[in-house]
Amino acid sequence: MTKSNFAIRPFRAEDYPQIEDIYLQGLVTGNASYEHRAMTLEEFVDGKNMDTVFVAVELYDDSKVIGWVSGAPISQRPVLAGVLEDSIYIDSNAQGRGVASGLLDRFIDACQELGMWAIHSWIFPENEGSVKLHVSRGFEEVGTYKHLAKMTYGPRAGEWRDTVVYQKLLPKPEKVTAEEEFEHTASERIKAQRPLKA
Numbered sequence: 001m002t003k004s005n006f007a008i009r010p011f012r013a014e015d016y017p018q019i020e021d022i023y024l025q026g027l028v029t030g031n032a033s034y035e036h037r038a039m040t041l042e043e044f045v046d047g048k049n050m051d052t053v054f055v056a057v058e059l060y061d062d063s064k065v066i067g068w069v070s071g072a073p074i075s076q077r078p079v080l081a082g083v084l085e086d087s088i089y090i091d092s093n094a095q096g097r098g099v100a101s102g103l104l105d106r107f108i109d110a111c112q113e114l115g116m117w118a119i120h121s122w123i124f125p126e127n128e129g130s131v132k133l134h135v136s137r138g139f140e141e142v143g144t145y146k147h148l149a150k151m152t153y154g155p156r157a158g159e160w161r162d163t164v165v166y167q168k169l170l171p172k173p174e175k176v177t178a179e180e181e182f183e184h185t186a187s188e189r190i191k192a193q194r195p196l197k198a
Contacts, residue, residue: 005097006066008106011053016041018065019055022089030154031127032089034161048072049084052110056099066094069103071111074120082117082176100133108137108168115173121166139166
């Protein structure tokens with residue numbers, strides 16, 4: 001996907017050092033994450049739905065990452081397999097170019113292509129830019145977790161923070177993972193049932 005001054009492409013392993021640097025830029029603000037360190041590449045790959053990880057790169061330099069987006073499952077339960085939590089981070093030098101909007105649009109498209117039925121975004125209320133971006137793409141506020149966790153670093157270290165949950169509903173797929181799993185194991189369950197005694 002090409003925008004006016006940048007392009008969006010799937011993640012490649014060699015992108016990770018730049019992804020990590022951009023993530024750490026976000027942590028410095030104190031309004032991006034409760035986490036105090038970046039994940040390793042192995043943790044990143046293990047924790048994300050890699051079909052939803054995209055990077056924005058300079059239009060004429062495919063190797064220069066200026067932002068990224070990813071989705072992570074909200075649960076390991078099969079019945080919730082169609083709900084992802086998004087993360088979007090932009091290089092501080094690329095702010096104001098529409099990079100975040102482009103990445104979120106591509107992420108939403110990917111989720112629909114994959115048969116996801118909802119996207120969640122957990123945002124600090126102080127992160128007004130992220131709130132505005134998500135609302136502009138049809139996300140609705142569904143609730144607030146009060147003093148969800150205590151900050152351990154940065155300008156708000158020691159504070160208990162609230163987190164607002166925004167949700168975007170996508171078209172419902174005809175069949176979901178849990179149904180497929182149920183159908184696959186139905187015969188085994190039937191065979192395992194003991195006949196009722198007269």
